Amino acid sequence: MIWNYFSNAAGLHGPWVQLKQTVQKRNIILHGGRCHYEKVIVDINDTIHKFTCFTFPFFQKFSKNCSQMVVVLENWKPSYSHRIVKWSPPPSVCDKYNTDGASKGNPGPSSAAFYGKGLPESINLVVEAVAIKEGIEFCIKEI
Structure with missing residues (x-):
């Protein structure tokens, strides 16, 4: 509407x-x-x-x-459900890989994310591009 x-x-x-x-x-x-x-x-x-x-x-x-x-x-009264979730960061020797939940149902360049440590401060487009590049390189190396 x-x-x-x-x-x-x-x-x-x-x-x-x-x-x-x-x-x-x-x-x-x-x-x-x-x-x-x-x-x-x-x-x-x-x-x-x-x-x-x-x-x-x-x-x-x-x-x-x-x-x-x-x-x-x-x-009418809405029914709500909830659960408490606590996130713990991975140990410093580990890397964490995510899918981008903000892009569910909308596949594209931003639908994959790779958490890299030590990335310089930059705009989100550059960070997304670096994350995708590093994620693909990691997958190629490990698979």
Whole structure:
């Protein structure tokens, strides 16, 4: 939803799905078209239901009735799970090899990383390139 992306960055929060559809229907009427009030309500409810089903898969079993959707969403409580993870650095005689979790599902040059000790301070692109080069050299040597 591009409207949400830019409006949130600007500090504006609102029901953009309904606003967009209402503006579209207004433009139809303004330019000589016909649009019934009931059709606008049905379209907005349908869009909200589709968005809600996409966001909350369990919601698909409920009807498109607006009042029922509101009741279900107001009573919904997310379930959170957590676990504590403690990272310990490897001993100084060892090297640590990682995959770059920030690039999951997006294979490319930054999807592999190699932790090298003693790299000079530099921009991230140079460090990534050095890491890839050293990682490949290590793999060729060891395999």
